[in-house]
Amino acid sequence: MHGRLYNELSLEIAIMPQTPLLIKSGQKASIDPALPDMQFVRTRRRLPNGEVSEAVYIPGSSLRGVIRAHAERLLRTLDEKHACYVEAKKFCLRQKGLKEDKEPADRLYKESCYACKLFGNTGVASRVQMSDLYPAIDPLRESRFGVAIDRITGAVAVGPFDLEVVTDARFEGRIVLRNFTVGQLGLLGAALLDIADGLVALGHAKSRGLGRVCIEFTRAEFRFSKRTDGAILGVGELADQQLKQKYGLPDGDTLSVDGFQATQRDALYYQARSNDNDQIRRWLSQAAPRWVQEASDAG
Numbered sequence: 001m002h003g004r005l006y007n008e009l010s011l012e013i014a015i016m017p018q019t020p021l022l023i024k025s026g027q028k029a030s031i032d033p034a035l036p037d038m039q040f041v042r043t044r045r046r047l048p049n050g051e052v053s054e055a056v057y058i059p060g061s062s063l064r065g066v067i068r069a070h071a072e073r074l075l076r077t078l079d080e081k082h083a084c085y086v087e088a089k090k091f092c093l094r095q096k097g098l099k100e101d102k103e104p105a106d107r108l109y110k111e112s113c114y115a116c117k118l119f120g121n122t123g124v125a126s127r128v129q130m131s132d133l134y135p136a137i138d139p140l141r142e143s144r145f146g147v148a149i150d151r152i153t154g155a156v157a158v159g160p161f162d163l164e165v166v167t168d169a170r171f172e173g174r175i176v177l178r179n180f181t182v183g184q185l186g187l188l189g190a191a192l193l194d195i196a197d198g199l200v201a202l203g204h205a206k207s208r209g210l211g212r213v214c215i216e217f218t219r220a221e222f223r224f225s226k227r228t229d230g231a232i233l234g235v236g237e238l239a240d241q242q243l244k245q246k247y248g249l250p251d252g253d254t255l256s257v258d259g260f261q262a263t264q265r266d267a268l269y270y271q272a273r274s275n276d277n278d279q280i281r282r283w284l285s286q287a288a289p290r291w292v293q294e295a296s297d298a299g
Contacts, residue, residue, distance in 0.1 A: 001109070001179055001247055002125050005225070006238040009177040009185065011280075012219040013192075015058060015133055015202075019212040020144065020165035022204040023062050036143050036162040038204065045134065056139055058171045060130035062202065067130075068119045070200050071191045075115055075295060082295050083115035092116055093123055106246040114295045118184045127180055128188065133173030140168035165210065172218070182234040182255045182287060183294025189284030190291065196281075217280035221273040224262060228270060231256045232287065250294055257286050 025041040040056040047053050072083035084092035092113040093100065100108065100123030108123040120126030143162045177188060192215060194200050201211030224233050236244060236253030243249070259279060265271040274280055 001105070001235070001239075001243065004179070005223075006179050006235045007225065007233060008223040009175075009180065010219075010221045010223075011175045011177070011217065013133075013173060013175065014136070014216040014218055015063075015171045015173075016214045016216065017166055017169060017212070018198060018214050019201075020142075020167050020210050021169075021202065021213065022163055022165045022210055023056075023058055023202065024204045036164040038161065038163040040141070040164045040166060043132070043134075055135055056141070056166060056169075057135065058133040058173070058202070060132045060173065063133065063173075064119075064128070064130045066195065066200060066202055067128075067188070067191045068115070070194060071118070071187050072115045074187070074190060074291075075113075078292060078295060082113055082298075084113045091121070093121065098123070110246075110248045114187075114291075114298055118180075118187060127178055127184060129176040129178075131173040131175075133171035136170045136172045139166045141166050163205070179235045181236055181250055181294060182232060182253050183250065183291040185232065185234070185284075186287040186289060186294075187291035190288040193281065193284055193288065217277045217284075219273070219275050220280045220283065221271065222262065223265065223269045223271050225268060226270070227264070228262045228272075230260050232260065232283070248298070250297060255287055255290060257283050 022038065023041050025039050041059060041062075042054050043057050044052055044054050075082035084090055084095070093108065093111060093116075096111050098108065098111055103123070105124070109117060112121060112124050116124055118127055120128075141164060144165055145162050175188075177185065180188075191200075195202070195213065196215035198212045198214070202213055203211040205211070222232065225238050226233060232255045234250070234253030234255075236249035236251065239247075239249060259274075260272055260283065262270040262272040274283075
């Protein structure tokens with residue numbers, strides 16, 4: 001199915017910390033003595049004037065991990081079988097005795113759990129791509145100090161150590177979703193909205209209050225391979241009947257939404273877009289409930 005493009009959502013987002021944020025770099029020690037013990041992950045970027053500068057950023061893999069973990073939590077709340085575990089024996093394809101290099105792509109997709117159908121596994125490619133998120137403004141950073149307490153003696157076990165946190169910033173990036181069902185769009189939207197509402201935190205020291213963020217949806221652009229008026233079309237509606245049966249795609253894979261108008265972009269695709277954060281949130285909110293029914297019907 002990945003050899004074709006039936007539909008696509010390109011979603012541009014901005015993440016702003018509401019409480020101090022720390023995405024750890026993973027380095028145990030830095031050669032720079034001015035940097036704290038636990039430092040924010042950094043990358044080197046070329047500025048418009050040609051100079052190369054080091055900047056903190058949010059890796060796309062960090063955001064993806066939080067979104068997938070929360071989506072799996074939602075799915076397991078409905079039924080454990082909808083989201084497998086990372087252990088080899090609990091991996092959905094392994095449980096059914098399937099080997100990724102021996103089975104056709106349609107069977108691997110059909111036999112994968114609902115979470116793996118969206119986010120991928122070793123046999124099925126992911127439908128979701130997430131870019132790194134880079135600061136649009138110079139982030140405001142500070143150092144915080146902490147210690148680890150021995151719970152038996154009450155004395156300091158480790159420390160003091162310092163953490164580098166970002167207290168004010170705007171990190172911008174993009175999420176791309178391709179060949180999706182309406183339910184898969186809804187599950188991704190539900191996870192994003194929970195993060196945007198502060199129900200799910202990012203990064204290190206979440207139990208200490210760090211990592212609460214706000215998400216602004218700055219732009220959403222849908223593409224469909226068929227004409228649509230006032231409705232989001234899933235791949236189950238756009239694919240031919242043969243492919244739909246092979247992959248077990250859902251029937252009635254459409255969602256009528258307010259203010260959704262698609263115009264012809266070229267000879268093949270129709271496009272709908274919005275730069276309104278409130279409108280994009282409404283679209284995601286309307287799609288969010290669909291994953292429950294779709295996952296239940298998929299078994």
